[in-house]
Amino acid sequence: MADWDAGQYLKFEDERTRPAADLIRRIPLAEIRSAVDIGCGPGNSTELITNRYPGARMLGLDSSPDMLAKARVRLPGVSFQEADIAAWNPDERYDLIFANAVLQWLPDHPRLFARLASCLETGGCLAVQMPNNLHEPSHRLMRKVAQEGPWAEKLAAVSQSRERIGSFEDYYSWLLQAGCSADLWQTTYVHPLADAEAIIEWLKGTGLRPYLDPLSPEEQSEFLDRYRIEIEKAYPAQQDGKVLLRFPRLFFVAQRQ
Template sequence: MAAKVDWDADQYLRFEDERTRPSLDLIQRVRLEAPTQCIDLGCGPGNSTELVAARFPNAEVTGLDSSTDMLEKARKRLPKLAFVLANLDDWSADSRYDLIFANAVLQWLPDHAALFARLAAALKPGGVLAVQMPNNLSEPSHVAMAETAAEGPWAGRLARAAEAKALIGSFSDYRRWLADAGCSVDLWQTTYVHALNGPDAIVEWFKSTGLKPYLDPLPADERETFLARYRERIARAYPAEPDGKVLLRFPRLFIVATRAAI
């Protein structure tokens, strides 16, 4: 089995504008007047951290990620901010925060009932937990991943690859879990529609995210075969528009939870 591949910041940033838009939509819904301590969990190459720092310029803003490549890019992008290398699945806050920002990261972690309670407990009174998670496991892009994994010579090795991403709970689940943790909750879902340059662009989009649990366990030759078969499915699922573009539907769940003030 191939060694685990680190997150590729350059690949991720090929679609920076599209990936940053949900972060921008999320930060605009955060209602804090003068936060002093903010953290961006799963900060990646710093594009979301930059938005937090711009929105709250007087706050101490920290970025946290488990990828050395992502953090290298983030530090070059934002040299005045602090960035920490840590695994979020076993991270525990050493202080309380006015804002915990988590854009497109919590879907990689299990047991959301416990996870969201743990994050809410790390908020100061009146603090905000702002979360965005892709909610696209039933979209053709992800159905094609599972189908490709099940029908090739790698089927046994990839039998549990889909479990790398947590099943997203219902609106009711997150509202209940966070209410039990002492938070008021604003939640919504937005389906973005990205006009991309053909099936290859969809494949490139997911190579840095959703496809990684399927590709990382495979040697280089099998990765190429997997991607070729995946592309065939994508080409059928996303027909070209008259201008040659394909439309990638991308549902995302947003949660803004505010901890009760004492």
């Protein structure tokens, strides 16, 4: 994919930061010496960690230069590095590895979480939040428009570009095998947004990107027109004119034993 657009992402900063805030409140560690925020984006989640643990040595990692540029302006005292999380293999262990809305993009979760758990100090925590919305209308309709349009062949593999989220039982088992205890839960956020166009603007910063990036500007415009028609039907206006975007997210905090 092309580089992430931090400005587009931050149009809904409050809504995107809320799950990270909910996740950090469940971390049982009173004090830590070191933390890494993998997939740190523009630094909104990193800021929460530094506020919770002001004495910790903090590192933020992301693959997007644009996201990292925003993060460095936001938190000039924090070290940020460009890195491919799929290949990340640090030389040290951390008290906290924080991953907010990033690991759903990576494959082979059993191996992935075993590797991340191995990067924890004894007693350290891996705190993870992943969108679990592939079955919501917002994402089902992306696949529908991709499959039914003139771009179907071009986008044939795109719907497989995000990892299918496992069950509670899956993650509990994988984390147990990795030597961790696990606190797991799921929250469905309900975001009142201005209209169907606002839903599209939200998703243009994340879920729609793999569908739009391979298309020409003309194709992107037609794709969004078709998608807008479907979204307007799936998310009817409420009494106040707003639409309700349901957004399930899976969480866990794993502590290395």
